[in-house]
Amino acid sequence: RNPDLLYVIGTDVPPPGGSDEVEEGIKPTSIEDFKETVETTRYYFKRFGLEEAWERVIAVVIQPGVEYGDHTVIEYNRKNTEQLKKALNDYPDLIFEGHSTDYQTEKSLKEMVEDGIAILKVGPHLTFTLRETLFMLDLIETEIFRKMGCDEEATNLIKKIETHMLSNPQHWKSQYDGTENEIRFKIKYSFFDRVRYYLTNQEIKDAINRLLENLERLTTPLSLYSQYLPIQYKKIREGTLKADPYEIIRDRIGDVLKTYFRATGYRIC
DSSP: OOTTOOEEEOSOOOOTTOOSOOOTTOOOOOHHHHHHHHHHHHHHHHHTTOHHHHTTEEEEEEOOSOEEOSSOEEOOOGGGGHHHHHHHTTOTTOEEEESSOTTOOHHHHHHHHHTTOOBOOOSHHHHHHHHHHHHHHHHHHHHHHHHHTOGGGOOOHHHHHHHHHHHOGGGTTTTOOSOHHHHHHHHHHOTTOGGGGGTTSHHHHHHHHHHHHHHHHSOOOHHHHHHHOHHHHHHHHHTSSOSOHHHHHHHHHHHHHHHHHHHHTOOOO
């Protein structure tokens, strides 16, 4: 009964970790299912004397016809949600929350917001970007040590993560299948980003810390930033980004977040 709590309701919720099947033309939530969710939930709120709480229901979770798989993304097509958008007019106090909106383009995200899907969710896209950046920094470190003639000093984070994940499959075995080589590829590069479940492992944390500490004390040639992190290279050259591994990680993740901020009209200082 906390008056500060707002509620999002819904029954169209994706499985944790992402869908293991992505089909072209995935169907958005039907108007019938949307209305049934609203009316049924409202009925039970009132039945149990929660009318005041119902006034704080702000959104309904829907499937807007988007999804992502291992290496594919189904882009938002606003034509497929035209009827849902009209149905939302019957509930002027509600908006939609879209699930599986990770990896959508900024154009698609803006169209979703315009179509009433004003709550966007992002998670794996952020950790995927973290993983990408760590891998690129690992490649940079490897090149620096190779140039110095001391390859054995390299952290080899990518290899450590792959080895650990193969030995501890509990966080990916339900998502990934295929040949041994296909699985090795997926555990590193899939959009499902199961790597995120292993970043808190102490061995992996130690390797990440070693990598970042090495890059802080080493001099990284600008040409390597250009090779592996071209957008951050440009910012470093322009003086808007410090050539520091921690700052680079924050900047790349921030670029993804800004896509969602701009799509929702959130003003970034």
